[in-house]
Amino acid sequence: MRLSEYQVRFRTRDLLAISGPDDFILGEGRAVDSSRMFEPDVSPYCFDLANRSLVCVSTADISGATFFYQAQRQYARTVIKVPFESLPDGPASPALIFSIGRCGSTLLVRTLEAAGMRAVSEPDFYRQAACHRPLDISL
Numbered sequence: 001m002r003l004s005e006y007q008v009r010f011r012t013r014d015l016l017a018i019s020g021p022d023d024f025i026l027g028e029g030r031a032v033d034s035s036r037m038f039e040p041d042v043s044p045y046c047f048d049l050a051n052r053s054l055v056c057v058s059t060a061d062i063s064g065a066t067f068f069y070q071a072q073r074q075y076a077r078t079v080i081k082v083p084f085e086s087l088p089d090g091p092a093s094p095a096l097i098f099s100i101g102r103c104g105s106t107l108l109v110r111t112l113e114a115a116g117m118r119a120v121s122e123p124d125f126y127r128q129a130a131c132h133r134p135l136d137i138s139l
Contacts, residue, residue, distance in 0.1 A: 002031045003031070003036060003080055003081060003082050004031060005032045006027055006029040006081070007028075008025075008027075008078060009026060010024065010025040011025075011073055012024075019045055021047075021050075023073055024076060029081075037056055037080060041059060041061075043059070045073075046124065046128050054081075054084070057073075057076040058079075059075040062075055065121070066121065068121050069124030072124075
């Protein structure tokens with residue numbers, strides 16, 4: 001299935017708000033291959049639950065950002081919309097580490113990156129999903 005990629009024309013200024021699909025005003029979209037979501041400049045940004053899609057953003061390298069979700073919003077060049085049915089199956093047991101702020105999460109991320117692992121510090125899509133009250137129990 002083909003995905004759609006849109007140029008970011010404008011963005012919201014509230015860097016502290018929970019990430020959402022309306023954070024950007026987009027230009028016209030173009031069809032892109034599903035492999036686009038795996039390119040190194042692309043990362044998951046938020047869910048568009050009303051349209052059952054994952055919203056990803058393309059940015060320059062922001063791996064050193066203290067707050068990943070803020071850097072995504074601030075530096076997004078394009079938005080890629082991925083319908084849920086186009087998402088690949090994930091690994092059977094991904095490694096997710098939860099930590100309460102101010103307890104060494106930045107050090108942990110830097111250590112994982114130094115070991116060659118891909119790590120993301122404070123992605124906002126988990127917070128968005130946790131705060132959402134699903135209208136459809138099948139989500």
